Amino acid sequence: VLQRRREVDLQLAAFRNQQQQNIRDVGHLKRTMYRIEKQGEVTSLVDQIDGTLRMGESLVEDHPVFAELSELLHGLRTDFHKVAPKVTSYQENIHSLTTIAQTTALDIQGKSSREADDARMTLVSHLQHGKRMLAQLSRLSDIQMLSAQKVGMLARTQSQLQRHMQIQDLIHTANSGKIAAKIP
Secondary structure, three states, rough: OHHHHHHHHHHHHHHHHHHHHHHHHHHHHHHHHHHHHHHHHHHHHHHHHHHHHHHOOOOOOOOHEEEHHHHHHHHHHHHHHHHHHOOOOOOOHHHHHHHHHHHHHHHHHHHHHHHHHHHHHHHHHHHHHHHHHHHHHHHHHHHHHHHHHHHHHHHHHHHHHHHHHHHHHHHOOHHHHHHHHOOO
């Protein structure tokens, strides 16, 4: 009976360990999928605009790339701001959990064996919860960082488009005085 109980305990521990690994894998997969998706959207649009400008084609404000650029910028900014409260909440919760874990660790000293075992199990539980929260915080921070980088890329592209349109406007108006004033 005792041997069978040990086997069951080992199996349960193995299942818990596998479950934790699966949770980590899912988090990593979510992070990677988000990164690939956003990288692809932004790079595709920037390449499309850059190719159009390099070929000397004129882009007017009603061209579909302007709407796509605006929509993508809005989506990335929304993603950034959507996770900001979650990041703050996780930071506060991690701080609280760390305080609880430290208090629990101090309480273990001087307790009987059974009480100390219970306190250690509680401590391990708090530490595992903190570890999961740190992983989630890291994923949310990655979303913010990636969003900020991609917003920067798109903002530079948007600025490049505006300069291109201003130059095209000057050329189309054929106002030599304005052109001479713009060129030092």
